[in-house]
Amino acid sequence: METNMISRRDFLKLLGILPLSMLRVPDIDFEATNTLGEEIPSILIIVFDSLSATNMSLYGYPRQTTPQIEEAARKSTVYRRHYAGGNFTVPGTASLLTGAYPWSHRGFNLNGVISRAFEEQNIFQSFNPQYHTFAYSHNTLVNFQFHQFRKFIDQFFKRSELSLLSNHYADGFLNDDFIVASIAEELILWNQNAPPSSSAISRLDRSKRHYSEMLVNRKYSDQFPRGIPNSTILYFTIEQAIDWIQDQIIDQPKPFLGYVHLLPPHYPYNPREEFIGLFDDGWSPNEKPESVFSESRQASQTPGLRRQYDEFVAYVDAEFGRLFGFIESTGYLDNNYLILTSDHGEMFERGIWFHNTPTLYEPIVRIPLLIWNPNQNQRHDVNYPTSCVDLLPTLLNATGQKIPEWCEGEVISTSEYGQTDTDRSIFVVEAKENPMYAPLRNATAALIKGDFKLTYYFGYDGKQDFFELFNVMEDPEELVDLYSTHPSHARQLKDELMDRLATSDI
Amino acid sequence: MLMVCVLPIHIRSILIFLYSLPAFLLSTSIWDILGIFSYVQVFSLIECVLIMAAFIFISVSLPRHIFRDKFLVQGTVIIFITSLWIIPLHYQTEILSSLKWNMRAYQFTAAIWVIGYLAVLVFFLALIRYKQKSEKIIEKLIERVLPLSFLYILVDAVCFLLLAYRLIA
Numbered sequence: 007m008e009t010n011m012i013s014r015r016d017f018l019k020l021l022g023i024l025p026l027s028m029l030r031v032p033d034i035d036f037e038a039t040n041t042l043g044e045e046i047p048s049i050l051i052i053v054f055d056s057l058s059a060t061n062m063s064l065y066g067y068p069r070q071t072t073p074q075i076e077e078a079a080r081k082s083t084v085y086r087r088h089y090a091g092g093n094f095t096v097p098g099t100a101s102l103l104t105g106a107y108p109w110s111h112r113g114f115n116l117n118g119v120i121s122r123a124f125e126e127q128n129i130f131q132s133f134n135p136q137y138h139t140f141a142y143s144h145n146t147l148v149n150f151q152f153h154q155f156r157k158f159i160d161q162f163f164k165r166s167e168l169s170l171l172s173n174h175y176a177d178g179f180l181n182d183d184f185i186v187a188s189i190a191e192e193l194i195l196w197n198q199n200a201p202p203s204s205s206a207i208s209r210l211d212r213s214k215r216h217y218s219e220m221l222v223n224r225k226y227s228d229q230f231p232r233g234i235p236n237s238t239i240l241y242f243t244i245e246q247a248i249d250w251i252q253d254q255i256i257d258q259p260k261p262f263l264g265y266v267h268l269l270p271p272h273y274p275y276n277p278r279e280e281f282i283g284l285f286d287d288g289w290s291p292n293e294k295p296e297s298v299f300s301e302s303r304q305a306s307q308t309p310g311l312r313r314q315y316d317e318f319v320a321y322v323d324a325e326f327g328r329l330f331g332f333i334e335s336t337g338y339l340d341n342n343y344l345i346l347t348s349d350h351g352e353m354f355e356r357g358i359w360f361h362n363t364p365t366l367y368e369p370i371v372r373i374p375l376l377i378w379n380p381n382q383n384q385r386h387d388v389n390y391p392t393s394c395v396d397l398l399p400t401l402l403n404a405t406g407q408k409i410p411e412w413c414e415g416e417v418i419s420t421s422e423y424g425q426t427d428t429d430r431s432i433f434v435v436e437a438k439e440n441p442m443y444a445p446l447r448n449a450t451a452a453l454i455k456g457d458f459k460l461t462y463y464f465g466y467d468g469k470q471d472f473f474e475l476f477n478v479m480e481d482p483e484e485l486v487d488l489y490s491t492h493p494s495h496a497r498q499l500k501d502e503l504m505d506r507l508a509t510s511d512i
Numbered sequence: 513m514l515m516v517c518v519l520p521i522h523i524r525s526i527l528i529f530l531y532s533l534p535a536f537l538l539s540t541s542i543w544d545i546l547g548i549f550s551y552v553q554v555f556s557l558i559e560c561v562l563i564m565a566a567f568i569f570i571s572v573s574l575p576r577h578i579f580r581d582k583f584l585v586q587g588t589v590i591i592f593i594t595s596l597w598i599i600p601l602h603y604q605t606e607i608l609s610s611l612k613w614n615m616r617a618y619q620f621t622a623a624i625w626v627i628g629y630l631a632v633l634v635f636f637l638a639l640i641r642y643k644q645k646s647e648k649i650i651e652k653l654i655e656r657v658l659p660l661s662f663l664y665i666l667v668d669a670v671c672f673l674l675l676a677y678r679l680i681a
Contacts, residue, residue, distance in 0.1 A: 205595075
């Protein structure tokens with residue numbers, strides 16, 4: 007006789023597979039509509055700090071640093087010649103968030119803020135109130151900008167939200183005065199360019215910090231033998247950040263505009279254990295001539311540092327792959343946007359390490375940009391130059407919104423059918439030492455147009471003003487300066503750059 | 513005693529603030545620069561209170577004749593000499609770099625630094641103990657320092673109010 011009752015054995019079998027059901031991604035309704043019933047896509051922007059396109063296998067780097075991103079890129083638009091607004095976080099992020107070049111938003115100094123006008127002219131203001139906006143950054147300098155845009159960010163997370171250990175006091179009880187308190191905190195407690203202004207308090211704080219850092223590093227020493235990824239006062243892992251982003255995708259009200267800025271692969275390069283030694287392959291890049299801005303770094307240490315950076319990029323890639331797997335499984339990409347980019351690159355050549363330099367060579371300003379459009383099924387490659395200032399107008403256009411006049415970027419094609427002026431001019435500006443509200447007199451500016459890149463260095467102490475011209479398509483390593491051998495082309499680009507500097511600068 | 517701490521600690525913090533000022537002037541408004549200055553000054557005052565508390569603790573812990581009898585004069589000497597001697601401690605990286613990262617040479621330099629500090633300190637403390645004239649000189653110095661210290665305390669009070677306004681507004 008048959009019975010519908012399950013036996014004890016069946017019950018135990020079912021109990022055994024119960025944990026598997028926990029792995030199933032919950033059903034999430036990503037569809038959102040406006041008052042007219044039109045569908046509104048959500049937008050998630052993920053920025054990895056200091057991620058240079060020239061060190062990503064996605065863009066042809068010989069080391070397999072980004073296999074996961076390459077796999078994910080099969081359903082995205084890949085911008086192959088995408089440029090940052092500057093060569094470090096302040097101008098890079100400010101240009102991305104405002105759609106304007108540094109000579110307009112004036113965010114180009116270390117610890118710098120941006121012009122007051124752009125507190126009302128930025129990506130959060132442009133999408134608010136139609137969108138729910140949220141933002142997070144590991145990087146203090148980005149948080150300075152978030153604080154300036156704060157009234158347009160519906161949910162603004164503190165730095166400590168994604169940290170294993172935070173010694174950033176301004177992020178805690180002085181958060182209402184974050185920018186000034188952060189600068190003062192650095193000056194009082196852990197000044198890097200001079201002694202701290204306090205003796206006893208900074209000594210006590212340093213001891214406390216070292217002790218807590220030692221504890222957290224010891225706790226994770228098996229997974230992170232070089233130490234936990236950190237920004238001196240904030241310790242975190244990318245795993246923690248990726249898990250958090252997954253939660254936000256599910257929990258944030260739709261439609262949302264989310265901007266998440268993660269510090270890796272910024273220095274110090276502390277990847278998870280399995281990525282250490284991944285590129286002990288003996289490979290080394292072409293020798294390059296010493297820059298006039300060379301910091302006289304020890305050439306023998308450069309390959310090792312580059313290898314560590316590549317390992318850290320591979321760690322970032324693996325975690326992005328994990329996030330992408332999750333995003334795909336939720337169906338988010340059926341009707342929403344995902345963007346992966348960076349704020350600036352990193353370099354290990356010409357006697358220069360990292361990105362604190364007046365130069366604008368390709369490794370430091372060429373960054374990744376990938377856009378996953380709703381329901382995109384195949385990869386498109388965009389081969390003409392694009393800039394981070396283009397992202398805001400492109401997203402506004404894609405979501406059917408008006409592009410404001412202050413935006414200096416252009417709508418770039420997000421598919422092979424898009425229309426874009428492929429012979430347009432792109433600019434990159436570096437002006438750390440120039441006063442914020444003074445005309446640019448001590449700076450570097452680059453113009454990228456067609457195959458060429460003209461860089462103008464001016465106002466540097468003890469150095470004559472000079473130009474460099476490279477054909478970055480035929481000579482992507484920037485080894486042959488064409489400025490004196492191609493005078494007519496050089497003059498044409500020079501006139502355009504000088505004209506733009508004269509008309510756009512204050 | 514608090515007034516004696518105020519002078520070297522505030523001079524140091526103001527000098528370091530002035531060292532960083534050109535960088536602030538590049539991109540920071542006057543109002544925000546005043547804010548940074550206020551944080552620096554208020555923390556300097558807190559530091560003075562902490563150091564004074566440490567001295568008071570030491571003086572009540574040790575037998576009376578060692579420290580308490582000449583608390584003000586001895587404390588002043590210790591504070592001034594320590595303030596001067598501590599400056600190289602903040603240039604460890606530069607010193608290491610100039611010694612080409614030779615740790616043995618650095619340890620040797622550090623040992624000379626510590627021995628030099630103790631020797632100078634002991635010398636001046638002995639001078640105060642055994643030469644009454646030197647004690648009088650220090651007392652005169654303290655008298656002259658006091659008006660300036662009051663000025664710093666006044667600045668600290670204004671800075672405190674300014675910070676309170678920033679945080680409330």
